Amino acid sequence: MINGHINWLIKPLGYQPITKRCPSCEVKKLFLPAGTFRVNAQKKTLDVWNIYKCEKCDYTWNIDIHARINTNKLDPELHQRFLHNDLDEVRRYAYNYSLLKRNHAELGPTPPYEIQGPSPYALTDTEQVIITLDFEQAIPVRLINILTRKLCLSRGQVARLIDEGVLLDLSPSDLNRKFKQSMTLRMSLVRLYQLDPPFVESTSNVEVS
Structure with missing residues (x-):
C-alpha cells in the first residue's frame, strides 16, 4: 500500500x-x-x-x-x-x-480560523493518506467543521465517509467533538474513489492548498 x-x-x-x-x-x-x-x-x-x-x-x-x-x-x-x-x-x-x-x-465565540495544508486529493498515486491536525492555538473547533472545509464536502457526505470506511479511526460521535490538541486520522483514497455515486470525480475542481 x-x-x-x-x-x-x-x-x-x-x-x-x-x-x-x-x-x-x-x-x-x-x-x-x-x-x-x-x-x-x-x-x-x-x-x-x-x-x-x-x-x-x-x-x-x-x-x-x-x-x-x-x-x-x-x-x-x-x-x-x-x-x-x-x-x-x-x-x-x-x-x-x-x-x-x-x-x-x-x-466569546471561537474566532475565525484558516486551515493551512494541502488537500488529500492533491496526492496522486496514493492509496491511503495520514492526516495530522495541529493547532497553532488551543481554540475549540469541531472536527466536522475542519473536514467539511478541507474535503469540500457536506456534513452528510463527511458522515458517510465514516460509514463507508473512507475516514478511518473515527466514529460518528467524533465529528461533533471540539478538539484543541493535535490528532491524527487516516483516509482511504482508494475507497473514496470507489463510492457510488462518487463524491469526488476529479482533482481539478477541489481545493489543493
Missing part, C-alpha cells in the same frame, strides 16, 4: 474574544485586546495587564498577567515587549486560556 502524509495547521485569525457586561453599553458585549499592555512599576515589583476594549465603545477591562512580580523574576526581554506593546505577545496572551480562566473571563 502506498501511503502519504499531510499536515493541517488550524490557525486562528485575530484574537479570542471574551464576553462581559459593559457598564457603558449596559449590556453584555464582546471584548477584544486593544493591542496594548499596561505596566505599573512600584519599587522592585511590577503589575502587568493586557488591556481589553468593548467592541462598541471605549470602555476597557484589564486582564491580569502579573501581579506584584519582582522585577528580578521577569525576563528583561519580555519586560521590554510589554513596554513596547509587542503584538505577538498581545496575541499570545489572548489565547492563554488558563490565564483567561484565572481572570474569570467568559469566552
Whole structure:
C-alpha cells in the first residue's frame, strides 16, 4: 500500500474574544485586546495587564498577567515587549486560556480560523493518506467543521465517509467533538474513489492548498 502524509495547521485569525457586561453599553458585549499592555512599576515589583476594549465603545477591562512580580523574576526581554506593546505577545496572551480562566473571563465565540495544508486529493498515486491536525492555538473547533472545509464536502457526505470506511479511526460521535490538541486520522483514497455515486470525480475542481 502506498501511503502519504499531510499536515493541517488550524490557525486562528485575530484574537479570542471574551464576553462581559459593559457598564457603558449596559449590556453584555464582546471584548477584544486593544493591542496594548499596561505596566505599573512600584519599587522592585511590577503589575502587568493586557488591556481589553468593548467592541462598541471605549470602555476597557484589564486582564491580569502579573501581579506584584519582582522585577528580578521577569525576563528583561519580555519586560521590554510589554513596554513596547509587542503584538505577538498581545496575541499570545489572548489565547492563554488558563490565564483567561484565572481572570474569570467568559469566552466569546471561537474566532475565525484558516486551515493551512494541502488537500488529500492533491496526492496522486496514493492509496491511503495520514492526516495530522495541529493547532497553532488551543481554540475549540469541531472536527466536522475542519473536514467539511478541507474535503469540500457536506456534513452528510463527511458522515458517510465514516460509514463507508473512507475516514478511518473515527466514529460518528467524533465529528461533533471540539478538539484543541493535535490528532491524527487516516483516509482511504482508494475507497473514496470507489463510492457510488462518487463524491469526488476529479482533482481539478477541489481545493489543493
